[in-house]
Amino acid sequence: MSKRSRTKLRKRNVGLKKKPILDWQERRRQISDALSKKDVSELRILATTGPGLVDDGLRRLCWPLLLHFDHYKDKNKPQEVHNDEHQVLLDVERSCVYFPQGLNHVQKKKKQSELNDVIVGILRRHPKLSYYQGFHDICLCLLILLGKNDAIKAGENIAMFLLRYPFTSIRLFYPILRQLNLLNTLICLEDSEIANFLEESNTLPYFCLSWVITWCSHDIHDYSKVIRLFDFFIASDPLITIYLAARVIISRRKELLTLESDSATVHTFLSKFPQHINIDGLISETIQLYHKHPPHKLQKESNEELDEKSCVNLYEKHWLELKADYSVVDKILSNPPSVKKPVNNSKKSNSNKKQPIIFAVAVTVIAIIITSNWLWRSTLTDTLKFING
Structure with missing residues (x-):
């Protein structure tokens, strides 16, 4: 292959490598614009098309809007023990199997303790909800991404508005x-x-x-x-x-x-x-x-x-x-x-x-x-x- 041909091939390959980077940059710009305008409808479109919300940093900004955190108000009600807390603890002790990765024993126990706090925090605020096995898997993902406090808010709205059926009771x-x-x-x-x-x-x-x-x-x-x-x-x-x-x-x-x-x-x-x-x-x-x-x-x-x-x-x-x-x-x-x-x-x-x-x-x-x-x-x-x- 001649030097000129190799140069053309190299330029073409470089161009192919640049295109995905430009696509990701454009997606981030679209998400940032929607965030600045608090355009929930646009964020919903971005979350359900293409690569979604791209990375965890942007998700931490987008999810509160999509889940209406702005409308969350902690009424500071007395938090009585929920009937399902024992079952929650049993499930939490079996969590963190596939993610987050790289945790040692102490870190895993700390993460499980935080997960328990998230689920119990949701149930105590809404005693009419009945915990079901599997909700701890959802809450673990929320905890990893959002941290404990925002995970409680996110999990609460998901339980009340998007996944209400499993919480109604076993019967x-x-x-x-x-x-x-x-x-x-x-x-x-x-x-x-x-x-x-x-x-x-x-x-x-x-x-x-x-x-x-x-x-x-x-x-x-x-x-x-x-x-x-x-x-x-x-x-x-x-x-x-x-x-x-x-x-x-x-x-x-x-x-x-x-x-x-x-x-x-x-x-x-x-x-x-x-x-x-x-x-x-x-x-x-x-x-x-x-x-x-x-x-x-x-x-x-x-x-x-x-x-x-x-x-x-x-x-x-x-x-x-x-x-x-x-x-x-x-x-x-x-x-x-x-x-x-x-x-x-x-x-x-x-x-x-x-x-x-x-x-x-x-x-x-x-x-x-x-x-x-x-x-x-x-x-x-x-x-x-x-x-x-």
């Missing part, structure tokens, strides 16, 4: 399972072959339960991927985790359809979140699916209509417009089951063909699992074998 855990059943409808609408395979193998959608209630923080071992997903979840509709789960399943169709049509085999395969998946690509595909089948239409297509006062159905008018109003949510949490009503949808479909008895047994078994303190360590495959007969 009312069925609403989150209703969300999972919407997954069947989504898959049926997008890929009938996969839907038929799951139905023939009698595979219920509970393999992705932890993805939904921990925002994937229990299932993904790479902190950078988890925190990128948190950008997405914080800035999106509470039901977005169901859409993401659908995209993950569809992305694995080639491997899935080669499996034996057996519920235990299929459940085991699907319950393992693919660690090397392209997160930015997954988010982009999830957004497309969300716009194609928005929550109100998805509920019309399914036999699973969510409570009219669910965080899903109140997201736009309550969270986006009215901001964080704790008194309203406390009132909702106080409602007995008889007061809760589904949205009034007239259109029904046969997308979800599972029998009510299967759903009832599934709810009972899952509740027992959670109550027995072995949700993440049990072989749910054996449980599903029992459900499926």
Whole structure:
């Protein structure tokens, strides 16, 4: 190769290396502009597209706006001990497995103590919330990124407004399972072959339960991927985790359809979140699916209509417009089951063909699992074998 050709090739390679740097610089400028204007709508777009909010330094500035910290007021109420604090401590003692990395024993114990303070701080301020196993995984990510005080504020708003269903109580855990059943409808609408395979193998959608209630923080071992997903979840509709789960399943169709049509085999395969998946690509595909089948239409297509006062159905008018109003949510949490009503949808479909008895047994078994303190360590495959007969 001549000297002139080598020079041209070198310039071309240098140009290729510079382009990503310029893209990152442009993204940081966009985020900084949105922050200076306190433009939450623009931040929400940036958090759900491309590389998201780029790095932890910018996230520390953006997340408070996205989670309405400005509307947080500590009323300094007497902080009585919450009934679930013992369970919190048990979970905290098992935390910090994959991240943060590089902690020695003393540092790990200190981080766990801070994590306990974060969760207990949230529960004592809102005694109507019932702690569930897996929330400690979310709070650990908040603690790593924001520090203890802001993690309490962030976790409080996530619990009250974006992830309210799992906190209602064990006996009312069925609403989150209703969300999972919407997954069947989504898959049926997008890929009938996969839907038929799951139905023939009698595979219920509970393999992705932890993805939904921990925002994937229990299932993904790479902190950078988890925190990128948190950008997405914080800035999106509470039901977005169901859409993401659908995209993950569809992305694995080639491997899935080669499996034996057996519920235990299929459940085991699907319950393992693919660690090397392209997160930015997954988010982009999830957004497309969300716009194609928005929550109100998805509920019309399914036999699973969510409570009219669910965080899903109140997201736009309550969270986006009215901001964080704790008194309203406390009132909702106080409602007995008889007061809760589904949205009034007239259109029904046969997308979800599972029998009510299967759903009832599934709810009972899952509740027992959670109550027995072995949700993440049990072989749910054996449980599903029992459900499926």
